[in-house]
Amino acid sequence: MPRGKMSAAIMDKPLSIAVQQVDIPVPKEDEALVKVYCIGVCGSDVHYYEHGKIGRYVVKEPIVLGHELAGEVVEVGKNVTNVAVGDRVAVEPGVACGHCDYCRSGRYNLCPDVVFLATPPVNGAWQEYIAMPSDYLFKLPDTMSFEEGALLEPLSVGFHALQRGHAKPFDRLLITGLGPIGLLAGQAAKLFGITEIYGTDVVPFRRELALEMGFTAALDPANENVGERLAELTGGTGITLVVESSGNARAMADTIRLVRRGGRIVFVGLPAEGAVPMDMGQLIDGEIDAYGVFRYANTYPAAIQALRGSGADIGKIITHRFPLSDIREAVETARTQKDTSIKVMIYPNSP
Ligand SMILES: [Zn+2]
Ligand SMILES: [Zn+2]
Incomplete structure (x- = not known):
């Protein structure tokens, strides 16, 4: 179980982002710690980076952006049974309350209390590790790469x-x-x-x-x-x-x-x-x-099942790849080269 410090890309104000050292999170009983191998730059991340807000969501405190990710489980809380250390997983970034009418009817994307990564004030995952409730982790088949796992979010x-x-x-x-x-x-x-x-x-x-x-x-x-x-x-x-x-x-x-x-x-x-x-x-x-359409619900298991063996090459949309240390260049590429960049990917850990 990794303890100590990790690198995280912290945006403190619009157009200002840098890698800093923060504590590695400790997973709670129903959480798993995921080592982030691949994470996308989304249009929403670029918008927060450039303007500091989207509609009613305003960046008031320094924030970690990023919500399209896949990685490896490196530690699990004591109540976790659906994933184990060593599993390669995609992370669904929106954690719903599980109790309201919307959640109970399966439309949890409409849950008023959803906690979505990289939506202020919630931090995202442009960092080396993230602790997530294990219900929101989905095992990747051996044939699927971390890149494809991260692309499950926009897919x-x-x-x-x-x-x-x-x-x-x-x-x-x-x-x-x-x-x-x-x-x-x-x-x-x-x-x-x-x-x-x-x-x-x-x-x-x-x-x-x-x-x-x-x-x-x-x-x-x-x-x-x-x-x-x-x-x-x-x-x-x-x-x-x-x-x-x-x-x-x-x-x-x-x-x-x-x-x-x-x-x-x-x-x-x-x-x-x-x-x-x-x-x-x-x-x-x-x-x-x-x-x-507002985000999605119940798509991860279905999309993994449909994708495996389909021959669809979703990785083709990746036009740029950067290590986490080049975070500024990565976001600036997505921001300023809109005609030639489709999906910019960040690799916080080299595989
Ligand atoms: Zn996105
Ligand atoms: Zn709910």
């Missing part, structure tokens, strides 16, 4: 979006916005048996990556008539399901005219402006179903 968002949208193998899917979430939603779609997957993004690099990752076509909404192109590409049958992951107000409003009558739209990307004008007449007239 879960896409997985949950498809579940919310009642995805079927015969859907013709459009994903708007090809950042990490959109690209991984495309991989999640394959796990649901969907074979016709279209994407839109204004950034050429992202469209190229989408094609490499098996999208049927990737369109440029700035220079193409997406509605016409999709009509051509689907032989006039139209899009049955849209996953909107850009958060762009225009793209969100456009989904209503890009989905066919009777189709479904799942909204994942959060708009900067809050209120977005929508053509509700067309939504009503076309009996279009619209769903919101």
Whole structure:
């Protein structure tokens, strides 16, 4: 059992982050201590780093960011039975209360008391070790890397979006916005048996990556008539399901005219402006179903089961890799190179 000090990346104010030495956490009775091998930089981490807040969540005290992680169990509390020392695990970063209506009905992502890593004032895991309730640890099959284990977090968002949208193998899917979430939603779609997957993004690099990752076509909404192109590409049958992951107000409003009558739209990307004008007449007239998505629930075991042996290569979205000591460069890469970086990964311990 490791004791003493460890390295942790501490952000004390916007645009200021450095590795410092802090105490290695001691796991409680129902917790396990995880040695963090791989952890992603998420858009939300970059936003906290740059602006010091997201909506009502404000960084007031120095904070450790990071919530997309996998590692190895190195110590367990005395009540822990589901994992053991030496297990390779993915960490689900949101710990719900377990008692409220939402938790009891399985929709624990809506729990008002959820404690989510790297959401102020809760610390995240850009550090060497983290203690987590063992219920939120999921064993990785030998065939899955720590990188894939860490990517289960953003993959879960896409997985949950498809579940919310009642995805079927015969859907013709459009994903708007090809950042990490959109690209991984495309991989999640394959796990649901969907074979016709279209994407839109204004950034050429992202469209190229989408094609490499098996999208049927990737369109440029700035220079193409997406509605016409999709009509051509689907032989006039139209899009049955849209996953909107850009958060762009225009793209969100456009989904209503890009989905066919009777189709479904799942909204994942959060708009900067809050209120977005929508053509509700067309939504009503076309009996279009619209769903919101907040994080995910119950996705880790399902996504691990679906991924193993699927041949889906979710690791393709990783564009940059840094040790924890280069934390500043890692976050700055994600912040300033949005057109060429998709997922930046941090490695607090070398394997
Ligand atoms: Zn994230
Ligand atoms: Zn709850």
